[in-house]
Amino acid sequence: GAVVSQHPSWVICKSGTSVKIECRSLDFQATTMFWYRQFPKQSLMLMATSNEGSKATYEQGVEKDKFLINHASLTLSTLTVTSAHPEDSSFYICSAPALREGLYEQYFGPGTRLTVT
Amino acid sequence: SQQGEEDPQALSIQEGENATMNCSYKTSINNLQWYRQNSGRGLVHLILIRSNEREKHSGRLRVTLDTSKKSSSLLITASRAADTASYFCATDGSGGSNYKLTFGKGTLLTVNP
Numbered sequence: 001g002a003v004v005s006q007h008p009s010w011v012i013c014k015s016g017t018s019v020k021i022e023c024r025s026l027d028f029q030a031t032t033m034f035w036y037r038q039f040p041k042q043s044l045m046l047m048a049t050s051n052e053g054s055k056a057t058y059e060q061g062v063e064k065d066k067f068l069i070n071h072a073s074l075t076l077s078t079l080t081v082t083s084a085h086p087e088d089s090s091f092y093i094c095s096a097p098a099l100r101e102g103l104y105e106q107y108f109g110p111g112t113r114l115t116v117t
Numbered sequence: 118s119q120q121g122e123e124d125p126q127a128l129s130i131q132e133g134e135n136a137t138m139n140c141s142y143k144t145s146i147n148n149l150q151w152y153r154q155n156s157g158r159g160l161v162h163l164i165l166i167r168s169n170e171r172e173k174h175s176g177r178l179r180v181t182l183d184t185s186k187k188s189s190s191l192l193i194t195a196s197r198a199a200d201t202a203s204y205f206c207a208t209d210g211s212g213g214s215n216y217k218l219t220f221g222k223g224t225l226l227t228v229n230p
Contacts, residue, residue, distance in 0.1 A: 006159075006182070034217065043205060044160075044220045093159060103148065103165065106207075106218055110159035 002028050002098035006109035008046045013084055015117055021112045023050075023094030029074035029094035034106070035067075038091040050077040050094075084116040123206055127229040136193045138224040139204035141186075147209050149182055150218070151191050154203045163191075163204075198230045 003026040013019050023033055031052045036044040048069055049057040056069035066088075068080040077096075081088055093111045097104040123140045130136055142144040142148070148167045152160040165184045166189065167174045173180045179192040193200055203225050 041165075041225075043222045046217055046219070049217065086165070089156070095160075095218075103167070104216060105165060107161060107162070108152075108160040111157075113157065 002100075002105075002107040004094065004096050004107045004109040006092075006094055006112050008112060009110060010113040011115070013114070015085055015116055016083055018080055019084055019114060020084045021081070021092055021094075021114075023077045023079070023096070023109050025075045025096045025098075025107075026032075026096045028096070030077075030098070031074060033071065033077040033094055033096045035069065035077075035079050036093045036095070038093060038111075039057070044093060047079075050079075052077075081114065084114070086116045089114055089116045123204070123221040123224045126222065126223060127225045127227070129229065130196060132196060132198055132228055132230050134196055136196050136200070136226055136228070138191045138204050139227070140189045140191070140221050142189075142206075142208045142219075142221075143187060144186075144208075147216070148188050149180075150208060150209070151178075151180060151189075152205045152208045152220075154205065154223075156202075160205070178219075193226075196226075196228045198228050200228045201226060 005024045007022045033050040035047045038044045045061045050069045050071040052071040057065045071077045091111050095106040095108045150165045154160050164175050164180050166180050177194045182189045193227040203223045205223045206221045209216045
């Protein structure tokens with residue numbers, strides 16, 4: 001089946017530093033990937049759509065200069081949280097669509113827990 | 118308000134009982150999906166139901182979809198302690214590989230042994 005990995009699974013960083021999170025589709029190619037953020041006991045909120053070969057599309061209210069997205073290849077998208085602050089502490093999850101029984105299903109990575117101190 | 122809202126927000130049952138969770142949405146959809154998330158973990162896809170389907174089964178799971186009421190339900194039969202998790206519905210309104218999912222707020226299910 002389609003597998004999506006994320007790295008790292010958790011990271012602690014100091015306020016003001018930048019953190020890069022990788023999302024990889026391991027056994028399929030994805031021209032599009034999605035990045036979500038999830039606060040404790042809340043639902044997933046879509047942050048942006050990562051597009052291979054072009055700029056990411058950000059959802060309303062998400063700062064594109066703070067959350068840099070690069071879709072470097074058909075199997076890799078990266079999310080960089082720049083100048084991180086404690087309020088950026090969250091669970092970040094990526095997904096990639098793969099075709100199954102004629103429909104695209106989203107396959108999710110295991111998530112990355114970011115803690116900014 | 119948010120597309121894909123589940124109720125109840127929290128449900129606590131005894132092992133062996135059935136658990137029913139509901140989801141409502143506001144706009145037209147191509148399909149609706151249910152996901153499970155264990156605490157602090159990623160999402161596991163449970164089942165997808167297309168807009169032209171009314172009911173779908175997968176093991177102990179039964180999903181119904183009523184597009185006239187813009188609602189769906191997830192039934193877990195003969196629940197087990199291992200079913201304890203958060204359950205989310207997600208809707209897709211555009212189809213194709215670029216579609217985006219909108220998630221509901223989720224139902225936290227606790228199955229007591």
